[in-house]
Amino acid sequence: MSKKPSLKDIAQRLGVSTALVSYVLNNKKENRIGKEIATRIRQVASELNYQPNRMAQGLKTNRTRTLGLIVADIANPFSAALARAVEDEAEQQGYTVIFGSSDENPAKCSQLIDTLLNRQVDGLLIAPPAGMEAKLTALQQQRTPFVLLDRYYPSLHTSYVALNNYQAMYHAVEHLLSSGYHRIGLVTFDTTLFHMAERGRGYLTALRDHELPTRKSWLKAVDPCNAAIETAKAIRELTTGAHPVDAVVFASNMLTLAGLQQLIRLHVRVPDELAVVGFDETDAYGLFYAPPTYIQQPVSEMSQQATRILLDMLDAPDRIMQVNLPANLIVQVSSLPQSAVHG
Amino acid sequence: MSKKPSLKDIAQRLGVSTALVSYVLNNKKENRIGKEIATRIRQVASELNYQPNRMAQGLKTNRTRTLGLIVADIANPFSAALARAVEDEAEQQGYTVIFGSSDENPAKCSQLIDTLLNRQVDGLLIAPPAGMEAKLTALQQQRTPFVLLDRYYPSLHTSYVALNNYQAMYHAVEHLLSSGYHRIGLVTFDTTLFHMAERGRGYLTALRDHELPTRKSWLKAVDPCNAAIETAKAIRELTTGAHPVDAVVFASNMLTLAGLQQLIRLHVRVPDELAVVGFDETDAYGLFYAPPTYIQQPVSEMSQQATRILLDMLDAPDRIMQVNLPANLIVQVSSLPQSAVHG
The missing domain is CATH 3.40.50.2300 (Response regulator)
Structure with missing residues (x-):
């Protein structure tokens, strides 16, 4: 992928320091610098379509306001409805959802978990296939916040929201x-x-x-x-x-x-x-x-509750909540x- | 999120330097160090369920083998079928797909594009809603590899795969x-x-x-x-x-x-x-x-072709391919x- 515009590009364009550009674009208080130059910096950033590197930011703040969702098979209308409902709830809470589909394959599910965690999602919602117990136990030991959705393992003490x-x-x-x-x-x-x-x-x-x-x-x-x-x-x-x-x-x-x-x-x-x-x-x-x-x-209630429980767990990953919802x-x-x- | 096991944790457990652990786990040649200690390092890394920070790695290598997909509405079976077919093709090519759904909303689509790019996906497949021309033009100017799927704008010179x-x-x-x-x-x-x-x-x-x-x-x-x-x-x-x-x-x-x-x-x-x-x-x-x-x-052919065109564009983002497929x-x-x- 070609080079994206950097803070340095903006700084060079305006003949100011990179530190000043960073200072302005990171939304720190501007009363210490001139309003005019701050406006110019924002303008050039917008012209160049500058994107802050959230990954680098994520390394510092440890919170990306992104949730990962792994469904069982996105081609199944039930999975699709769950995904849609999780998205709606997460959006209301100011979170973006990125998701993957395991196709009921535990190896693929494990790989998606790693991929999403490596992309620094704050936590995971997972509708797991059979055979995921060891991986989920390891996640718990690492204190990674996750909530199982639709399915769970009675042998594991994890958060979940499922149907009764x-x-x-x-x-x-x-x-x-x-x-x-x-x-x-x-x-x-x-x-x-x-x-x-x-x-x-x-x-x-x-x-x-x-x-x-x-x-x-x-x-x-x-x-x-x-x-x-x-x-x-x-x-x-x-x-x-x-x-x-x-x-x-x-x-x-x-x-x-x-x-x-x-x-x-x-x-x-x-x-x-x-x-x-x-x-x-x-x-x-x-x-x-x-x-x-x-x-x-x-489906809506299931997705809402799971999302809310996950958001609570971001601050307290050991707080296990288990919900069995009634069907109509x-x-x-x-x-x-x-x-x-x-x- | 709580602290994940780090190279330092592994080093401390074994009483060796962090540099040595990094050296071994980054798969560099081991002939310069003892086989036994290399084996022990890998063992402890596995016991602690150590995950390399791919984000930090991505900053160096600029390739994550992950593709982003943005569908129009994941609750629509056509979107779900596209997502499933893209996944199958990407998996065959050794890529993982993470996706989002724009719900036909251009603001949400733009936000998802930024979220996925900030998560360092190598390129994007997008079934765009109405009103995305400016954002897509900006992506092109940045030389971000993307392929439009199912929909395109005749006014833009972008890669796409769509139905005739x-x-x-x-x-x-x-x-x-x-x-x-x-x-x-x-x-x-x-x-x-x-x-x-x-x-x-x-x-x-x-x-x-x-x-x-x-x-x-x-x-x-x-x-x-x-x-x-x-x-x-x-x-x-x-x-x-x-x-x-x-x-x-x-x-x-x-x-x-x-x-x-x-x-x-x-x-x-x-x-x-x-x-x-x-x-x-x-x-x-x-x-x-x-x-x-x-x-x-x-659907399968559309998704396959779009994925392949995108993979080609990772090396040559200016190589525009436009495909109109016949219906049955x-x-x-x-x-x-x-x-x-x-x-």
Whole structure:
């Protein structure tokens, strides 16, 4: 990259000392120097499009008013919505956000953490992939301020803001039950991530608490790397065979989309032949012929709280805050009571 | 932020000089010092989770292998897809990407440019909002390497990679014409952004070249800040009244989604009563009862080319490359030939 205009360039242009230029541009009190020369210095700085080197400044002040955000997969609308909400909150607080996407890859996530810290962000918001425990522990030992967002590890004592995933799923199953559905399947991911495990636990516990039948074949855990195809297969199996379900809950937005597309392909009518509860909000739901009931995450509140907790931690990195937020169940046509569907 | 482990901490732990630690960790040749002590230094650095201060290093080497990306609105799936594709390409080239979102706000975009440059990114990829000409001109004068992505300003001589928007829209109108539709409306944004203007020009020129009727009331330019409501109103006006259209083209993904939702609400049957051509790909299209024909942007190719051009410019910032890529028209049910629809 070519040379940027420096304090020296401005000083030479005006025939004054570099120290004087620095003095003026660093906004120190000007009563000790002439107003006219201060104005001229600012003018020339603006003409040359002079940019103070914040990195060099950062080395001195140790605060850059920049936050780093690492999302799980920026191409996922949930990640994008989180990023947008974090930005809005940070902007209100006078902070700029720079972000990266780990693509659910722990090595990439670690590298992004290092990249952002080396760029002197004041702190980090991280929606971590599986397998980040060691790196996060090291960050904590260094007293780097960070807040986990959307996901966390029960084995680590870190700040986080996440959904109460267990309760969200438990409530969704209870809703189906009260709408008259009793053979309820779940399509989730095959992963060690705690937040997905909690969704599975909510489903199973709700079934057991209400003495509903459970079957191994009704809990489909698909490979995240092959989700569309495996979800299509799961839907086919859940809706046919000796023990078909009368309702399906999906544990993520991508699974919901893949599932609804397969139901269109198989001509399974929702909710007449199958009730559906989706996860997360997406623009797509508005185009499905039977607007789906779904578990809505409080994305704005989640992002706001995480940002605020992080800003508090900049002064007190050992102050651990853990927040589990409740979900909303948005009830629409896809889970109409059986009585309404079948008269 | 608390103190990070420094070279001095490592030196003190081992009772050696800071200079020796720096010498070893900066990967200089080790033949002048003992292998054993070099190994011990690396060990302690790893135990303490020592991170070299790349900012300080950046001041020396002027290359950080980091690229900055500024998208228009990270909550828009098109922006998210671009970001993901840039990341994939940069990773292949050994670069890390950090990004920000301007929310179509030129002041925020300028601030992000400064933030990223102050964090010593090697160069920038920018999908700029309206009103960025002065800032971009200043960047060019400083010889900062940047490539515009998706959007550009015809008045500026900068590198860019964008869609041939004029051609894309022209081709979509010709497709509708050859499918038997002759009263064709357009829903676009009311904006000064050149890429949107080009879509409008493509629509009007295609109609004129084929001597199709044009009407002012068939070209709806909606306010980007109130797009959902104004699109709904536009669709109502286009499908009713004295001069209803028989086909509508949308100039963006968000407009397509809002339009399809309104068609569902109004019970306008696609393609029987109205043919539709959308813009961009989204997961949502798969849930609409009549899979929509749409103009597909080559997102991967666009991102790849822009990233490669930027990497070339790191060595030669004055080497301007301008690329207009062709769109694909993905033909589906929503624009079936009139003869097929009406027998």
